[in-house]
Amino acid sequence: MSGPVILSVCGKGGVGKTSISALLSRVLAEDPKKRVLAIDADPAVGLATALDLPVARTVDDIRNSLIDRLTDKGGGGGRDKAAVLAELDYQLAEALAERDNLAFLAVGRPETDGCYCRLNAFLKEVIAQTAGRFDYVVIDGEAGIEQVNRRVMERITHLLLVTDASVKGRRVAETIEDVARKMTGFSHAGLFVNQVRDQGDVPAVMADTRLTVVGSMADDPVLHRFDREGQSLLGLPEGPSLDALRLLADTFVRNAT
Amino acid sequence: MKPFDAIIAELREMEKGLFARGLARELPPAPGPWPLAGDRDFVMVKDTALELGNPRVGSASFVLWTPDLSLVSDNRITLAGPDVSEAKTDILPLGKVILAGVSGVSEDKAPDLSRDLDAVRYGLSLEGCMMRTASLNMREWLRISREARDNGFSLAHMAGALFTGFRALPFVERVEVLFVTESSELVAKLYDLSRKSARIGAAMRKMSKEMALDCSECEYQDVCDDVSELSGMREKLLQQKDENAEGKS
Numbered sequence: 001m002s003g004p005v006i007l008s009v010c011g012k013g014g015v016g017k018t019s020i021s022a023l024l025s026r027v028l029a030e031d032p033k034k035r036v037l038a039i040d041a042d043p044a045v046g047l048a049t050a051l052d053l054p055v056a057r058t059v060d061d062i063r064n065s066l067i068d069r070l071t072d073k074g075g076g077g078g079r080d081k082a083a084v085l086a087e088l089d090y091q092l093a094e095a096l097a098e099r100d101n102l103a104f105l106a107v108g109r110p111e112t113d114g115c116y117c118r119l120n121a122f123l124k125e126v127i128a129q130t131a132g133r134f135d136y137v138v139i140d141g142e143a144g145i146e147q148v149n150r151r152v153m154e155r156i157t158h159l160l161l162v163t164d165a166s167v168k169g170r171r172v173a174e175t176i177e178d179v180a181r182k183m184t185g186f187s188h189a190g191l192f193v194n195q196v197r198d199q200g201d202v203p204a205v206m207a208d209t210r211l212t213v214v215g216s217m218a219d220d221p222v223l224h225r226f227d228r229e230g231q232s233l234l235g236l237p238e239g240p241s242l243d244a245l246r247l248l249a250d251t252f253v254r255n256a257t
Numbered sequence: 258m259k260p261f262d263a264i265i266a267e268l269r270e271m272e273k274g275l276f277a278r279g280l281a282r283e284l285p286p287a288p289g290p291w292p293l294a295g296d297r298d299f300v301m302v303k304d305t306a307l308e309l310g311n312p313r314v315g316s317a318s319f320v321l322w323t324p325d326l327s328l329v330s331d332n333r334i335t336l337a338g339p340d341v342s343e344a345k346t347d348i349l350p351l352g353k354v355i356l357a358g359v360s361g362v363s364e365d366k367a368p369d370l371s372r373d374l375d376a377v378r379y380g381l382s383l384e385g386c387m388m389r390t391a392s393l394n395m396r397e398w399l400r401i402s403r404e405a406r407d408n409g410f411s412l413a414h415m416a417g418a419l420f421t422g423f424r425a426l427p428f429v430e431r432v433e434v435l436f437v438t439e440s441s442e443l444v445a446k447l448y449d450l451s452r453k454s455a456r457i458g459a460a461m462r463k464m465s466k467e468m469a470l471d472c473s474e475c476e477y478q479d480v481c482d483d484v485s486e487l488s489g490m491r492e493k494l495l496q497q498k499d500e501n502a503e504g505k506s
Contacts, residue, residue: 082380
């Protein structure tokens, strides 16, 4: 494998993206020889709870702390690119939370453009560099399609579109795929049907979408309970949800690389 | 131009005290170069044998240069505290000072010189040794992997890589490195010196990029008052500015 698999989990709100991101990160990290980086690109930072990893600092915090310091008054005026990149790399390493071979980074609020564009461009470079040090990168995105405009999405290799059985869910997934195809260079895209409650759900989705269905997961009351109680999905007991994600990891992530 | 010589003198005093107390020693050079890591130099916590300069325990890392070559003992590696294989804990503070003896550097090139020297340490990437340098804070954080430690990685390997990198710069004549891993208190003293050097560096950068060169409102006026060399640099830049203006008219 020449570079990391960078997988973005997208879809409309409420379809279970964060749970799928957490469980996928968990099953990919079951191979102790592989390094997994989970990136929470949702400002609500739900993935941190799902993975029970602390958020000491977000990428947004780093950006804000540097905006003032990269001035003459802040002592960092006139710093060249190498110096700024080194500083960002240090701060990003500090912001990473780790458990075994799973690391976690929270993006926080979306970047602001304008006069900070140089800093944003450097951040993008350092995040890409950091991602390159892992075997798998799983990005839990915001709801909707706004996220595909974000720089952190630019290097994705795999687009995992999540839907429930609703028409709206798959239309949002198709729109995201359309936008992402124009803006990112992903090589694999697939639709994952979540919260399946009826045997007819998956065939119905398949019959009404141009996207390739790469997996499905039944509505899981245990998962609901974990979600409701804010429990880490790293502790989710063996069952159909983990089986579904292991199958997805094998067929969509590992075999597709 | 010798903007850092006063700090070097303070550093030597501190070093003398460390030797006198039996805390410092000279390290022999590493038997050979350590393999380079490339871009994938990330060492995860689970693979880490020793962390040096973790933000929780403190660090200080900076470069001081001087055209007075007599102030730099070429190839000397000084260590105050345990080396990688001698550490009794898995986390230690880190002080790292690189001294470079330079030649042929005029006042107007001083900011470029500092930048080029810093770039060498930012770019260093050794296998099993994750190095992160906070350029604004003068901090440095190393993680040494179990594999690297078991294969004999020493701070002398890092010094060797730094010597090689610095010598590749045409104006560097001599290089010396001081490491401190003994205690957070000692590293904090080094950090005080690093802040002084950072202020001098910031003043030089500001001078070099600013056209007005008006001292009355400059936040680094105190630095220039302390370091007379900077006034010389300012005079030279003003002279250049005048020459450029005359050339254009």
